Amino acid sequence: MVMQLKRSRALVGTGILLAGVMALGGCAATETPEEPQEVDWYVNITGTLTEAVYQSVIDDFNVEHPNVTVRLLNSGGQDYATFLATLVASGNAPDVVGSTPITPDNEEQFVDLSDEAWAQEAAAEPGLGQAGLFGDAIYYVPTAYQISGVFFYNKTMFEDAGITELPTTWEEVDEAAAALKAAGYVPIATSGGFVPGAQLRMQAYQEFMDDGDQWLEDRYAGDATFVDSAWQNVLERTQRWIQEGYVRSDALGLDYGTVAADFATGGYGMFPIGSFLNANVDQATDPADIGVFPLPSSSSDDLPPRAVNPTMGWSVLTAGRHEDAGRTLVEFLSTDSDAINILVKADGGLSPYTSFEMSPLLTELQDLGDASTPISFERGDNVPPPGFPQGVLSLSQKLFTGSSPADIAAEMDQWWTSNVGQ
């Protein structure tokens, strides 16, 4: 108590002294310049998210925070996550990072921003805001998203095949595929690589969300399996597409880039894939007339749930050296409307927070997004285990090599048991 009294007296004395010095000096009430700070911002530079785009955001940031020097780091062509791991392991961790999957396995690497009022406010927004929640922690606030799965379709081919109404059920998708095939087109696009796994995942998650299931949580708890679940339903549907000739039987020999380019210029009737395909269509030199419709949903909600991948969310690394400046930068990137506009536009993402002129296809996608409840199915504690895409989803390719859906689903369960347990 005595100590506190002494300290307050000392503070009062110091205040009087400072006021006296200022008065004696005749100085006006000018602000003391803030201390210079530095922050390392690790970004993913792409064909559209160029260094110039990031620099323009930094320039805006520096108008508000002239004392903070932002150093831009990029992976120099290497895989973003791999190079980040190298930076962290070598003791050169950046302060601010984006597009980094946060899992229970690595969440200690990220600063919890839940003590920031702006982060709490953003995370309270239903849908996208909540996608950054990890239990009680907030490691990032996404400002944009990509829809995990939509049907892109060729309007001209649909017209030729006599399809007047866009499919709203899986039966109608099959009918549309049959009509396209009868008209001489390849109805549904797929390829090797990540595509069969992505197509499997997007359909299964839609079914889980429609049913209000938390399948991943249940699977972790051992209360659900791949067998006799939506996974097996989707595998059976895909097998039917292969058997009916709705997809090319040699599709595994094709890569995504080739198929995407073919689709954009009129090679296929439909392409169930993530909204990121819009970039291929918009950049094609002679694009076909392409539209989108949502994955069939059994939800009766006005805004049915849609699985999304949150993007443009920024995190502060615990291993970085400038946490305070990092927090300042992340707040700016997550709340400044100009910065969000610049970055989301360049990335080709969808966002409820942006207002820039979009291509017709992106507008259709945004309308679709606005008419949905975006849900990040693989978020926070509800993320699949490490190796899930490589270990499990690649098994979906076995449909093309003759395995049955039940056998593949059983293999997925085996993988889970040996890697996760239960």
Place this chain on the structure above:
Amino acid sequence: MTAISKGAVGRVSRPTAPLGRRLAGLAEFPMAFPAIALFALFELLPTVLAVVYSFASLDSFGTFRGFVGFDNYVRLLSDANSVRALGVTAVLASVGTVLINVIGVGLAVLLNHPGTIYHLYRAAIFYPFVISGLVVGFIWRAILNPDGAINSLLRGIGLPAIPFLSDGNTALATVIGVTIWNSLGVTVILYLAGLQTVPAELLEAASVDGANAWQRFRKIVWPLLGPTVTINIVLTSIGLLRTYDLIVSLTGGGGPAGQTETIAYRIISLGLAGGQVGQSSAGAVLLFLATIVLAGVVLLLRRRNEDIT
């Protein structure tokens, strides 16, 4: 008793190097130090770290989370995809090594003649080796994919397309074929160098004695090529055990359905894309041990063969 006398004999009989030579040896060490340091930094240290990591749990950032014993090895070997990748690698390495060396010896014998045209042939065969495996994969993918040059040609003349890359049974054969095309050059050059060391007088004498071409090859050339064969088998098999880049570009990472995924690709895929650094390191250690055992067995067999002959 025996041990003592052997040691005593050894000590007595071992010649002692003169002081000057020993000092010269010491002086050589600093000159070798840069090479030793680089080897230790870029080869030895990563190997030791891989062994340590293979017994540890690490997060996707590579941060150490504690030791887990043999857990990573158990998981790796109980994972059907990793076991299949080991099988694919074994087939690729064994079939590839045999074919590359058989074709390599044959071509070397055919090209072991003076003349400009033979030089041109040698250059043509060596050329693919100087192209990066990644580029080779992309080139052949463009040629062999379902809509590639060959299948477009086949369809154009009314023949059915061949599923070079889209069928599990043919894709591995395609990988082996492209690997042979890519690796043959250096093998042929080494065999040509080996053939140059066979004394011409021996072959002439055999001809005079009535030996035909096959007898000259089997009884004179082949035994003298022994060291070259050993080197080629060791180099080829180790190279094929580490096949990675061709898988990335030719089959898009082991497709279709993992039928061409090699253990080297799986190790990198587990560690980088999958964030399973521990399992990835366990795979790397197993591959390292397999390489040592393979090289050791080949060298041992070769030495025993030389002792017999």
